[in-house]
Amino acid sequence: MIEQKKQVRDSAGIYDTLPSFAVESLRRSLLAWYAENKRDLPWRRTRDPYAIWVSEIMLQQTQVKTVIPYYERWLATLPTVKTLAIAQQQDVLKLWQGLGYYARARNLHQAAQVVVAQHGGTFPQTLETAMQLPGIGRTTAGGILSAAFNLPVAILDGNVKRVLARLVALPVPPKRAIAQLWQISEWLLDREQSRDFNQALMDLGATLCTPANPSCFRCPWQPMCQAYQQGIQTEIPMTESRAPIPHKRIGVAVIWDGQGNILIDRRKQSGLLGGMWEFPGGKLEPGETVEECIRREIREELGIEIEVGDRLISVDHTYSHFRVTLEVHHCKHLSGEPQAIECDEIRWVTLEEIEQFPFPAANVRIIEALRSGK
DNA sequence: AAGTCGTGGCT
DNA sequence: TAGCCAAGACT
Structure with a gap:
């Protein structure tokens, strides 16, 4: 117990062990890699906060490939926050049918009504206000605010957790070190290019720093990756055993x-x-x-x-x-x-x-x- | 604060 | 193939 905490603190103490030029190097190399390798995704072709919002909700716990057809159909049917706000829940759920986690659709529908009624139809542009909307947690708020407005708000989704866990060779499951991982994400964030930086971090996790068989030989962070240097990139992030389901x-x-x-x-x-x-x-x-x-x-x-x-x-x-x-x-x-x-x-x-x-x-x-x- | 909440892609 | 897990939030 005490042993675990000490290990987490030591490892996340990357800020102490890495000089500031290393932070700049991490940002530069990641953004340069992203400029050449970014995925062409539908929601990256717009800066409409509503469209980006819809994509962020759909992408919660759901793979990009699964989301794309739902996203296209949704925006073709409900193109604006107002059209969503006045839609019937049955029609909203029908558009969501097959995506799972249906509270996402109910909350999105409800949040659209709040945005119209309380924010004049404009998506809120502070982290605190965005997080007050149902279905929008810290990661989703950061994703929307950085992608739509280039606001300097960090994210910590599944991809980022894995990338950062490997970067610092996190010796415990990410679930046990959420606060430290948030600190690292904020500390790394390029505050002038938060849109590209956050998207780059997620692309790195989705395309190179994958759960199995990561392509370290192509990774811009390989020289600074603690897990790679220790040869334990496939051991990290550590996982907890799951109880069998009834x-x-x-x-x-x-x-x-x-x-x-x-x-x-x-x-x-x-x-x-x-x-x-x-x-x-x-x-x-x-x-x-x-x-x-x-x-x-x-x-x-x-x-x-x-x-x-x-x-x-x-x-x-x-x-x-x-x-x-x-x-x-x-x-x-x-x-x-x-x-x-x-x-x-x-x-x-x-x-x-x-x-x-x-x-x-x-x-x-x-x-x-x-x-x-x- | 651990449990709840879907579905499909991938290996 | 059976299990892992994905751009998490809510209670």
Whole structure:
């Protein structure tokens, strides 16, 4: 414990061990490398803070390749902060469908309304004000303010953590040294060229200083990289072992009304998949069959009686911290008027109408099965 | 302050 | 292929 803290402090004490000319050298070499090697990304072709903001939110915990088509579609549909502010949440979530972490979309939508109502539609230009907007933390605020306005605000995303951890040969997992890593990021930042510097730092991490097989032989920081000099670049950043994630079986109902309509529900705003639509269902309890589970869940959640019929599909899906197997059955509505007991809203829809609603990925699999099965 | 929150790309 | 992890924020 004490030993760990000492190691962190010694290592992050790069400011003491590196003379100021080394800082200048790090900045110069990185910016020179970036000038020749920067990626051509859609959000780098604009300085519109709204567009950059959208990209920063989408890029949270999400790879560039995944984001690009979502980003293009989003800006084509909601080109300004005002259009987003007045949009319906359902349409916002539909644009986000498949990206995951749906609180990002809900918060972005809400923040747009704040920017319009309280900032006259102009994105705030101080770190403190930007961070007050829902969904915008210190890294995202720094990313937006530096990229849109060239303001001297540091960042510390996954790429930067890895790059800096290797630069100083950080002897503990980055999670244990967040404050020190922020100090280094701020200390290195080129305050006259913060836009390019921050982008360069992220590009370095994304293209050369990668998690596996880093291309040290092409890295502008190789001469100053502590990890490289010690030959431990693949050992850093250190990782913590993860606990195995639990598995749950879920009974899911596709309830037909006999006239071609299916019953779907909208999940509550808070928690997993908040605001998204789904086919109703719930966890199997010990000793319970799938059919019994589905009948019980539908009774509890919607207050109706159903007949559980043929199995439609079984869907395996992995979330962040648990896995599920959805056991999906065709069901027939028998009696009772459906009520929104454990959800925000319910609705009967046809297979044609259903595509207008935002569904999480595992439920999209069910819809595909319904389509292909007729 | 550790847990919660998605999905897909990559090896 | 099964696991790791990605331009993190929120509670």
